[in-house]
Amino acid sequence: MTEEERDTEGVRLQKVLANAGVASRRVCEQYIAEGRVRVNGTVVTELGSRIDPTSDLVDVDGTAIQLDATKRYVVLNKPxxxxxxxxxxxxxxxxxxxxxxxxxxxxxxGRLDAETSGLLVLTNDGDLAHVLAHPSFGVTKVYIAKVTGRVSPQTIARLTKGVELEDGPIAADKARLLDASAGGGTSLVELTLHSGRNRIVRRMMAEVGHPVVDLVRRQFGPLHLGTLPAGRARELTTVERGALLTLSRRDAAAPDEPAADH
Known part of the structure; x- marks a missing residue:
């Protein structure tokens, strides 16, 4: 939509923001006047501005705003x-x-293999799903792995330095030992990865001599599992939706690669 078309068509920006739950219309007008609102990447300060909620992208203070009410975003704690x-x-x-x-x-x-539990996003927003699941975007995931044996600080260092697997080297973005005496000769390790490679956590831990007994994904990008029980699902909050949409809009173009499970 061009600026000329916005003058006569579309919906007033402050009304769109208020309908999206950003704030009251008066507060939204203040946000616009303060230069805190962008439409398609351009700051808009004119209160009379009109936009097309079905095609224009709006953000406030750099956080994307969901304008399409037909889109649903759900987080599941997959058992x-x-x-x-x-x-x-x-x-x-x-x-x-x-x-x-x-x-x-x-x-x-994306996917979690059948024996891995934890955070999985469900949506009917195909564009967002493509971006978030795409290996090229490097969305960060955090896992808690219960593994056999007592993991040493040297092993933690090796995980971040990198290990050689059959499909090439891989290094965790972060790794830390949560508990080396979790009972039954096991340890708890937290791994942060942005890789989309198949069953990567299980293969990394097996390579360093500590096969996975139990694996949970606690975080996916800006989303946290929190206290959501296994087998339960809930809709994302406004803040979570904004964070997820902001992440997905960083770069909407990526080469086609399949997303892998863990």
Missing amino acids: TGVVSSMKDEQGRPDLRRFTQDWPERLYNV
């Missing part, structure tokens, strides 16, 4: 034993049971 698919051809438990509370057809962003 073990469930495959990351909306329909499993082998008849295994899938994700459909967790989407029944929403009328939209939701799909998972």
Whole structure:
């Protein structure tokens, strides 16, 4: 939409922001006047500005605002034993049971293997799903791995320095030992990775001699699992949606590569 078209068409920017739950219309007008609002990357300070909520991208203080009310964003704490698919051809438990509370057809962003539990995003926003699941964007994920044996500080250092796997070297962005005496000769390790390679956490820990017993993804980009029980799903908060959309808009163009599970 051109500036001339915005003068006669579309919806006033402050109304769009208020309808999106940013703040009251009067406060939104103040945000605009203070230069805190951008439309398609350009600061807009004119209160009479009109936009097209279906196509224009708006952010306030650098945080993306969801204008399309038809888009749904849900976080699930996937339990073990469930495959990351909306329909499993082998008849295994899938994700459909967790989407029944929403009328939209939701799909998972990326995957977690059946024996890995934790944070999985479900949405009907295909553009966002493509960006978030794409290896080229390097979205950070945080995992807690229960592994066999007592992990040493030297092993933690090795994980961040890098290990050689059959498909090439890999290094954790961060690694720390949470508990070296978790009982039964096991340790708890927290790994932060941006890799999308297949079952990467399990393969890294096996390579350093500490096979994974249990694996949970606690964080995906700006989203945290928090206290959400296993097998439960909830809609993202306004703040979480803004953080997720901001992340997805960093660079909407990426080469096609499949997203892998862990």
